Amino acid sequence: MSNSSRKFKDAAYEQVARIGKAVSAPKRLELLDLLCQGPRTVEALAQQAALSVANASQHLQILRAARLVEAEKKGLYVEYRVADEQVCGLFTSLRSLAEARLTEMAQITRTYLTERAAMEPVEGDDLMRRVRAGEVTVLDVRPVEEYRAGHIPGAVSIPLAELKKRIAELPKRRAIVAYCRGPYCVMAIDAVEVLRKRGFRAQRMEQGVLDWRARGWRLEKGTEAAP
Amino acid sequence: MSNSSRKFKDAAYEQVARIGKAVSAPKRLELLDLLCQGPRTVEALAQQAALSVANASQHLQILRAARLVEAEKKGLYVEYRVADEQVCGLFTSLRSLAEARLTEMAQITRTYLTERAAMEPVEGDDLMRRVRAGEVTVLDVRPVEEYRAGHIPGAVSIPLAELKKRIAELPKRRAIVAYCRGPYCVMAIDAVEVLRKRGFRAQRMEQGVLDWRARGWRLEKGTEAAP
DNA sequence: CCATCATTCAATTGTTTACTTGAATAATGC
DNA sequence: GCATTATTCAAGTAAACAATTGAATGATGG
Known part of the structure; x- marks a missing residue:
């Protein structure tokens, strides 16, 4: 192996590792997950990921240095967003x-969610198919801004707090x-609990918009459908 | 936010970060790239990635702890392979x-490959389409074992060393x-150089079998087609 | 049973990293 | 212009990490 091709490889894999390093810290992954739901300010991210603002800012700068996220100053706030859908x-x-x-x-799911939704049979694919076929009423319990940034077609938006x-x-x-943000978000579990107490036939879908899109299915944006 | 859902999230993202950590070191990425071409022994991996054997073994164990690769003892040797195509x-x-x-x-590509293939117009997608359409003779210059583990349909195998x-x-x-292992592998560049000197009309395709499969295209296995 | 060989283990080095704290910067409204 | 507020910077600490070295394990063949 020639010396120059070794140098080339080292340099190339080092660049790929920049992306790897960016996604090697749990808190940065949580921030990325949140940003995949829609843009947010530093403070919102810090609060939602249970970080100090300074610490969140630092993590965000690491993500930005790896070009996974972008920041835009909006008056007093700085808004962060994912740089690309590929992220x-x-x-x-x-x-x-x-x-x-x-x-x-x-x-972990078994340990922490035992008393709650963990006992449910996980229907995964089957449930998503029924949602896609329009056989059920789909409820998006995330904050409205996230709903607006992208939601499952036909879904109704009622944030958990207003349910x-x-x-x-x-x-x-x-x-x-x-449904809510995804498998590590528990808002939909709470929602189902509330709904069932009031006599509704409700179920949680673990998958969020990310999983929806990962299957190549279309998302709906902006429009707020009437229930 | 409840205390228990915070714990759940922390635990969940920490697991995801185990995967992230595994791909955060350049040398581990190089090892993974090699393993995606086919299984190998520790020594082969160490040599091909320019690592000491002990160091390679250590990296492989980190990859194995993250369940990205698997090891199987085969007599005196230990054979490593990727644990899943998803990897x-x-x-x-x-x-x-x-x-x-x-x-x-x-x-980096410009700096290290200047005098060689870097000046070439990069045809990327168009080239792959022509390969797929069977308009050209496709030459796989990787070692035969890698060819056998998976190659572009219709490709002829002549390892660089035997060209x-x-x-x-x-x-x-x-x-x-x-073509060879992918964009960071320079074997195909060498091959094209040799071929052109002998008057052949030859071109390098930067993409390897990984990129081929990433497009959802079929690979051929085992059979060694006659040129 | 002994020598050989591939691989792993253990201990050590110097670096990098996550998080904390407190101060600095920069935009906004009075 | 000054106080307020969101964000970033800078310095410090403890933990995690990559790479080196040399020794230990464990399978193979004489």
């Missing part, structure tokens, strides 16, 4: 690999499938 | 993100497209 693809790829291959992942107030907007008879 | 998908995703978003990547000896097996008139 969400990378995150999905990492998460799905962790879930497929790390047995600890299933263990009790607005519960009358939902159909009593039809089955309801609630 | 190659992750590597491709990282590499393509690095190439799309890190400007330094293009700079000069076996050059008569190739058609003089038809255009030849040579």
